[in-house]
Amino acid sequence: xxxxxxxxxxxxxxxxxxxxxxxxxxxxxxxxxxxxxxxxxxxxxxxxxxxxxxxxxxxxxxxxxxxxxxxxxxxxxxxxxxxxxxxxxxxxxxxxxxxxxxxxxxxxxxxxxxxxxxxxxxxxxxxxxxxxxxxxxxxxxxxxxxxxxxxxxxxxxxxxxxxxxxxxxxxxxxxxxxxxxxxxxxxxxxxx
Numbered sequence: 711x712x713x714x715x716x717x718x719x720x721x722x723x724x725x726x727x728x729x730x731x732x733x734x735x736x737x738x739x740x741x742x743x744x745x746x747x748x749x750x751x752x753x754x755x756x757x758x759x760x761x762x763x764x765x766x767x768x769x770x771x772x773x774x775x776x777x778x779x780x781x782x783x784x785x786x787x788x789x790x791x792x793x794x795x796x797x798x799x800x801x802x803x804x805x806x807x808x809x810x811x812x813x814x815x816x817x818x819x820x821x822x823x824x825x826x827x828x829x830x831x832x833x834x835x836x837x838x839x840x841x842x843x844x845x846x847x848x849x850x851x852x853x854x855x856x857x858x859x860x861x862x863x864x865x866x867x868x869x870x871x872x873x874x875x876x877x878x879x880x881x882x883x884x885x886x887x888x889x890x891x892x893x894x895x896x897x898x899x900x901x902x
Contacts, residue, residue, distance in 0.1 A: 802837065810825050810829060824872040826872075827871070828841070828850075828873070830870065831867070833859075833863045836860060836863045838850060838851070839852050840852070848876065849895070849897075850894070853891065854891045860893050878897045879898055881894070
């Protein structure tokens with residue numbers, strides 16, 4: 711004989727309940743809460759990203775203003791360097807014109823051609839600082855960027871008639887400062 715033994719009392723036996731509107735309402739509330747949490751989390755992330763973007767935009771604006779200031783400083787520096795170079799060139803031109811004016815006077819007509827020839831010789835690395843004329847004797851004082859510039863400048867004398875007929879007896883070159891040479895060129899008169 712088979713007897714059935716039940717371990718559960720009828721009161722303790724699990725029941726299978728069908729979903730009720732209350733269960734559906736609780737499930738909908740849970741889903742809405744999860745969506746709400748997800749949207750809140752996304753909103754917080756968006757706020758943090760917007761704040762980081764705002765900070766980066768401020769840093770970018772500061773960097774751009776720094777670059778603009780550097781560009782303005784560079785432009786001022788370039789202008790000051792250009793002004794200095796222009797002033798040196800103007801001073802050189804004034805000195806040459808003064809020498810031309812002195813030597814082209816009526817009583818010094820014979821020296822005008824010599825001075826004009828000196829002014830027409832291209833000498834980018836040579837600067838003439840002094841000129842002494844006494845009868846046929848002539849002494850030229852100047853400065854050069856390097857020792858090779860002076861002989862190259864003297865070779866230009868061969869193309870100028872008033873300078874080509876002179877014999878230059880002595881050339882003294884002395885280094886005064888790094889990158890600056892001073893020279894003296896002497897001529898006792900015209901070559902025979």
